[in-house]
Amino acid sequence: MSRRLGTLTGAAICGAVVFSVWPEMWKSYGIFGGWMTAAVVISICWYMNHWLGVIDNPEGKLWVDQGWAVGAAGIAWAMVRWQGGIDAFAACLPTLGCCLIGGALGGVFAYQVKKHLPGAGKPKGG
Amino acid sequence: MHELAHWLGTYNSSLGLYNAAILTTIFGSFCVSFTVILCWGRLVQDLGPIGGMLSAAIIIGTFWVMNHKLPGFGIHPELMKSAAGDTIQFGLIQQGGHGGAPWIDMGWAVAMGIWVCGLCESPAGTLNRRLAESLPRIALVILGGLIGGAFAGLVGYTGAELFGWPETAPQHP
Numbered sequence: 593m594s595r596r597l598g599t600l601t602g603a604a605i606c607g608a609v610v611f612s613v614w615p616e617m618w619k620s621y622g623i624f625g626g627w628m629t630a631a632v633v634i635s636i637c638w639y640m641n642h643w644l645g646v647i648d649n650p651e652g653k654l655w656v657d658q659g660w661a662v663g664a665a666g667i668a669w670a671m672v673r674w675q676g677g678i679d680a681f682a683a684c685l686p687t688l689g690c691c692l693i694g695g696a697l698g699g700v701f702a703y704q705v706k707k708h709l710p711g712a713g714k715p716k717g718g
Numbered sequence: 719m720h721e722l723a724h725w726l727g728t729y730n731s732s733l734g735l736y737n738a739a740i741l742t743t744i745f746g747s748f749c750v751s752f753t754v755i756l757c758w759g760r761l762v763q764d765l766g767p768i769g770g771m772l773s774a775a776i777i778i779g780t781f782w783v784m785n786h787k788l789p790g791f792g793i794h795p796e797l798m799k800s801a802a803g804d805t806i807q808f809g810l811i812q813q814g815g816h817g818g819a820p821w822i823d824m825g826w827a828v829a830m831g832i833w834v835c836g837l838c839e840s841p842a843g844t845l846n847r848r849l850a851e852s853l854p855r856i857a858l859v860i861l862g863g864l865i866g867g868a869f870a871g872l873v874g875y876t877g878a879e880l881f882g883w884p885e886t887a888p889q890h891p
């Protein structure tokens with residue numbers, strides 16, 4: 593139970609902090625603000641969720657990344673923030689589809705490349 | 719060649735994306751997912767937690783510029799409009815509906831890539847079990863993200879303005 597509570601809480605905090613900080617940093621400092629936000633926000637969220645293990649990832653099981661939380665938070669945040677309604681939500685689905693296809697392709701390619709590349713690491717984090 | 723250029727510049731109104739944007743979105747997602755899977759784990763192996771925090775900056779930060787940099791400060795201050803009346807986008811992952819549609823983050827791509835790579839690596843006969851085991855955890859993380867994102871979005875009700883875009887999103891032509 594507490595593992596699930598940790599998973600839920602870590603995901604919620606990661607999603608909230610990304611979309612609270614990233615747009616403001618970009619607006620204030622431009623491109624470098626966006627780059628800095630990754631350094632500040634993703635690093636501490638990764639440290640909490642994946643290094644300390646607040647998001648439950650048992651040994652030997654499929655890796656569940658905090659990226660799911662960031663992606664979901666992007667949709668929830670924008671729906672609430674911009675009050676766009678169901679039409680606006682439908683407008684994001686093609687991008688979401690392309691994004692998932694591209695990500696899955698990256699996973700398949702990475703698997704093929706890693707097979708012949710023993711130096712590549714095990715997915716602790718990411 | 720001219721036909722190809724014409725096709726790339728064609729606006730697919732049912733998807734709300736230019737054909738070129740479909741390609742850039744898939745390619746941008748592919749790049750960040752591949753790089754994270756190959757580099758992040760190894761950097762953590764080599765450097766410990768410092769490697770992970772370094773990865774956040776040099777991988778996610780750099781690919782944010784590639785996939786998500788926005789029109790406005792640092793690119794064009796006036797939110798320049800395209801021929802279709804949309805705000806011109808510079809990042810590879812094109813946001814649909816421009817200002818009204820929810821934000822699609824490259825986190826989807828990274829998470830999906832790591833998950834698919836894990837599925838491919840599953841030893842023979844364990845695929846279904848591993849898949850079924852991971853789905854509740856994914857659902858929980860997505861639920862957590864929805865809760866956190868919704869709370870963060872509540873500042874929209876304080877009258878704060880985002881990106882200089884109007885609160886009611888401009889509709890697509």
